[in-house]
Amino acid sequence: xxxKKRYSFLNSGLALLSLIIIAITVITINNMxxxxxxxxxxxxxxxxxxxxxxxxxxxxxxxxxxxxxYISQYGNITDHVKLALLELSRGPQTGLIPTVPQGIDLRxxxxxEKQCAYIDLGRSIMQNHxxxxxxxxxxxxxxxxxxxxxxxxxxxxxxxxxDGREAKxxxxxxxxxxxxxxxx
Numbered sequence: 001x002x003x004k005k006r007y008s009f010l011n012s013g014l015a016l017l018s019l020i021i022i023a024i025t026v027i028t029i030n031n032m033x034x035x036x037x038x039x040x041x042x043x044x045x046x047x048x049x050x051x052x053x054x055x056x057x058x059x060x061x062x063x064x065x066x067x068x069x070y071i072s073q074y075g076n077i078t079d080h081v082k083l084a085l086l087e088l089s090r091g092p093q094t095g096l097i098p099t100v101p102q103g104i105d106l107r108x109x110x111x112x113e114k115q116c117a118y119i120d121l122g123r124s125i126m127q128n129h130x131x132x133x134x135x136x137x138x139x140x141x142x143x144x145x146x147x148x149x150x151x152x153x154x155x156x157x158x159x160x161x162x163d164g165r166e167a168k169x170x171x172x173x174x175x176x177x178x179x180x181x182x183x184x
Contacts, residue, residue, distance in 0.1 A: 044070065045070045046070075048072060048073050048074075049070035049071060049072060049073060050070065050071055050072075050073055050080065051068055051069075051070055051150075052068070052069055052070070052071055052080075052083075052084045052087070052146070052150035052151075053066035053067070053068060053145075053146060053149045053150050054066065054067045054068075054069060054084065054087055054088050054092070054142075054146050054150075055067075055088075055099065055141070055142040055145040055146050055149070056091070056092040056096035056097055056098060056099055056142065057096060057097035057098075057099055057138055057142075058096060058097070059095050059096065059097065061097065064099070064138065064141055064142060064145060064183070065096055066145075066149065067092050067093065067094055067096060069087055069093075071083045071084065071087070077111060077151060077154050078109045078110060078111065080150075080151065081109045081111070081117060081119075081147060081151065081155070082106055082109050084146055084147065084150050084151075085104070085106050085109070085119065085143070085146075085147075086104075086106065088100050088142065088143065088146050089101065089102055089103060089104040089106075090102065099138045099139050099141075099142035100125075100139050100142055100143065101124075101125055101128035101129055101130075101139075102128075103124070103128070104121055104122070104124065104125050104128075105121060105122025105123075105124045105125070106119070106120075106121060106122075107120040107121060107122055107163070107164065108120040108164075111154055111155060114156075115154060115155055115156040115157065116155075116156070116157045116158070116159055116179045117147050117151075117154075117155045117157070117158045117159070118158075118159045118161060119143065119147075119158060119159070119160050119161065120161040120162075120163075120164055121160065121161065121162055121163075122162075122163060123162060123163050125139075125162070125170065126162065126170060126171055129170065129171045131171050131172075132173070133173040133174065135171075136169070136170050136171050136172070136173045136174045137173070137174050139170060140160070140170060140174055140176065140180060141183040143158060143160065144157075144158045144180050144181070144182055144183065145182050145183055148181075148182040149182070156181070157179040157180060157181045157182075158179065158180050159176075159178070159179045159180070160176045160180070
C-alpha cells in the first residue's frame, strides 16, 4: 500500500513538473514573439539576419510593392513567418500604404509538407479591416506575396484560417476557403 502511494505520488509529481516545464517554455516563446519586434527587425543586414519582402500598396494605389526588411535568424521557419506577418501588420516604413490592419491577432502558423503555410488569424482582422473587395484582395495578396517571396524554399501557397477554423472569406468578398498561390 505504501509503495502504491509512493508511485502514485511520484507519477503525479512528474506529470505536474512536466506541465510546468511545458507552460514555461510556451510562455517564454510567446514573450519572445510578442516583444516589440524592433529588437528582431533591422533596416540593414548583418550576419545574424535574413531579408524579407513585405508587400504594401504603392502611393498611387495601383500595385503591391515590396519593402525590404531584415529579421533575426533566431528560431525556425514558423518563427520567421510570424515575425514577417507582425512586421506586415506594423505597416510600411516608407511612403507606401498599409494593406493589413495594425495589431492583427496572429494565433498560429504551421507549414505542411506540400509547402502550404496555414496562417491562423484572430477575428480582429475581420473587425478591424476597412472592407471592400479591393481592400480585401490587397490584404490577401499582401500576406500571400510576403510569405511566398520571403520564404520561397518553404512556402508556395497560403491558407488563411480565422480563429482556428476554415473561413469562406476574410470580410465577405474574396474566397479564402482553399490555399492561395502568389499574385503576380
